[in-house]
Amino acid sequence: MADDIRTLxxxxxxxxxxxxxxxxxxxxxxxLCVCQIAETLQVPQSSVSEALKELRRAGFLTERKEGRWVxxxxxxxxxxxxxxxxxxxxVGSLDQVQQDRLLxxxxxxxxxxxxxxxxxxxxxxxxxxxxx
Amino acid sequence: MADDIRTLxxxxxxxxxxxxxxxxxxxxxxxLCVCQIAETLQVPQSSVSEALKELRRAGFLTERKEGRWVxxxxxxxxxxxxxxxxxxxxVGSLDQVQQDRLLxxxxxxxxxxxxxxxxxxxxxxxxxxxxx
DNA sequence: TATATATTTCGATATTTTCCGATATATTGT
DNA sequence: ACAATATATCGGAAAATATCGAAATATATA
Numbered sequence: 001m002a003d004d005i006r007t008l009x010x011x012x013x014x015x016x017x018x019x020x021x022x023x024x025x026x027x028x029x030x031x032l033c034v035c036q037i038a039e040t041l042q043v044p045q046s047s048v049s050e051a052l053k054e055l056r057r058a059g060f061l062t063e064r065k066e067g068r069w070v071x072x073x074x075x076x077x078x079x080x081x082x083x084x085x086x087x088x089x090x091v092g093s094l095d096q097v098q099q100d101r102l103l104x105x106x107x108x109x110x111x112x113x114x115x116x117x118x119x120x121x122x123x124x125x126x127x128x129x130x131x132x
Numbered sequence: 133m134a135d136d137i138r139t140l141x142x143x144x145x146x147x148x149x150x151x152x153x154x155x156x157x158x159x160x161x162x163x164l165c166v167c168q169i170a171e172t173l174q175v176p177q178s179s180v181s182e183a184l185k186e187l188r189r190a191g192f193l194t195e196r197k198e199g200r201w202v203x204x205x206x207x208x209x210x211x212x213x214x215x216x217x218x219x220x221x222x223v224g225s226l227d228q229v230q231q232d233r234l235l236x237x238x239x240x241x242x243x244x245x246x247x248x249x250x251x252x253x254x255x256x257x258x259x260x261x262x263x264x
Numbered sequence: 265t266a267t268a269t270a271t272t273t274c275g276a277t278a279t280t281t282t283c284c285g286a287t288a289t290a291t292t293g294t
Numbered sequence: 295a296c297a298a299t300a301t302a303t304c305g306g307a308a309a310a311t312a313t314c315g316a317a318a319t320a321t322a323t324a
Contacts, residue, residue, distance in 0.1 A: 005150060005228045012148040017312085018141055034271060044314055049272055068270045068321045086218035096137045116270060123315080149282090166301060176284055181302055200291045200300045248300060255285080266324085273318070281310070288303070294296085 011083055014058035019043060020051045024060060024074070025091040026100050031064065031073035032108075035116040040104045045119050060084055069112060143215055146190035151175060152183045156192060156206070157223040158232050163196065163205035164240075167248040172236045177251050192216055201244060 015021050023037060034052070038045040052072055055061045059081070064071045077085065091097050107115055147153050155169060166184070170177045184204055187193045191213070196203045209217065223229050239247055 003226065005153060005223075005226050008222070008226065009148055009150055009153060012144055012153075013311095016141055016144040016148045018137060019312095021137060021141060021144075045271075046273085046314060046316095047312090050313090053272085065321095070271065082218055082222050086214055090140070090214050091137075094135065094137050094140065113269085120269080145281095177301070178284060178286095178303080179282090182283090185302085197291095202301065245299085252299080268323080269321085271318105271320080274316085276315100277313085279310105279312070282308085284305105286304085288301105290299100290301080292297100292299080294298100 008083070011058045011060075011081065014054045014060065015087060017051070017054075019047065020054055021091065022096065022100055023048065023051050024055055024087070025094070025097040026104060027061070027072060027074050028088050028092070029101065029104075031071045032104070033069040033071045033112060035069070035119045036104070036107050036112065037072075038119045039115045040100060040107045042122075044123060069116075140215070143190045143192075143213065146186045146192065147219060149183075149186075151179060152186055153219075153223065154228065154232055155180065155183050156187055156219070157226070157229040158236060159193070159204060159206050160220050160224070161233065161236075163203045164236070165201040165203050165244060167201070167251045168236070168239050168244070169204075170251045171247045172232060172239045174254075176255060201248075 015024060019041070022041060026032065026037060026040060032040075034048055035045060037052075038048045041048070052061065056063070059079075060075060061072050062075050064073070074080070074088070075084075080088075147156060151173070154173060158164065158169060158172060164172075166177065166180055169184075170180045173180070184193065188195070191211075192207060193204050194207050196205070206212070206220070207216075212220075
């Protein structure tokens with residue numbers, strides 16, 4: 001419950017960020033593991049991990065650990081704040097979110113280890129600084 | 133309409149800030165002029181002005197100019213996004229907001245020029261750096 | 265135990281935001 | 295035109311946030 005204004009501000013900050021908002025929207029239809037999110041959104045896996053940390057801190061997400069992978073999902077409606085419910089209702093109509101969800105379908109069609117290895121390779125394949 | 137994810141993020145950013153959120157909540161019951169807000173919340177007038185700029189940019193506020201004062205109010209429900217409506221519904225129950233609204237009552241009981249002059253004086257009366 | 269793999273945390277830098285006094289602009293009344 | 299007053303903008307230093315590769319931490323499997 002956001003009885004405190006600071007709590008509400010923290011929740012708002014958590015979603016005032018393109019990646020974090022996309023992640024939240026991506027999870028609404030159902031749980032995904034970290035590498036599935038990274039692959040779908042084409043961003044470094046560490047960025048996803050940090051985005052998830054913030055969304056968790058805000059109380060929007062829960063986790064389920066299965067072996068080495070971590071499945072993340074939006075908290076049950078019962079525990080969702082009015083803000084969260086409103087947001088989830090609103091983001092679904094955004095173009096970017098719809099595209100992301102389509103890509104997620106394709107990612108879900110692959111086996112998780114395959115997805116994870118793709119994510120690893122992308123990280124190695126695009127060095128920002130040239131090697132000597 | 134927030135058809136774009138960036139637009140929605142900008143709107144969220146606009147309210148991810150204690151002062152801006154308090155200002156928005158303070159205006160919900162009805163319009164106030166800038167100095168009334170500054171006096172009620174006990175913050176520098178320039179801070180209020182900048183908070184209002186952001187809230188306006190986000191599309192949450194409209195203005196009405198009357199002589200040298202500027203009265204600000206929340207946009208009509210008709211033009212409010214779902215996010216804004218949800219927020220307004222939620223902030224009313226926050227302690228801080230209720231306190232602010234009580235103070236606003238007292239400020240509204242005074243004539244505007246009196247309130248404005250108080251705001252000016254507070255700025256002068258509390259120098260941060262000692263004079264030589 | 266050693267190796268591979270999924271995720272988190274760290275480190276370091278770049279960018280953005282916050283904050284508020286001082287100054288500028290706009291409007292009124294004399 | 296001038297002084298008074300309400301609000302907006304500027305300047306710029308401090309704090310917060312973003313970003314992402316690299317290193318550290320778990321967990322599984324051989």
